[in-house]
Amino acid sequence: MSERAAPFHCPYCGDEDLRPSEAGHGSWECHSCRRAFQLKFLGLLSTTNGGTAHESRD
Numbered sequence: 001m002s003e004r005a006a007p008f009h010c011p012y013c014g015d016e017d018l019r020p021s022e023a024g025h026g027s028w029e030c031h032s033c034r035r036a037f038q039l040k041f042l043g044l045l046s047t048t049n050g051g052t053a054h055e056s057r058d
């Protein structure tokens with residue numbers, strides 16, 4: 001699997017003019033709204049419990 005996660009649209013303005021930032025790995029710059037942001041992989045969602053983190057049991 002590739003470690004690169006390339007966004008297709010800017011999450012702030014929706015433009016496609018995204019370029020890799022020199023700020024670090026996973027950093028991107030939107031040249032349309034001049035915003036810099038970072039993508040981070042948090043982990044995989046659970047497929048067994050639907051992803052409910054706060055499950056209450058009686």
Ligand SMILES: [Zn+2]
Binds near residue numbers: 030031034035
């Ligand atoms: Zn943007």
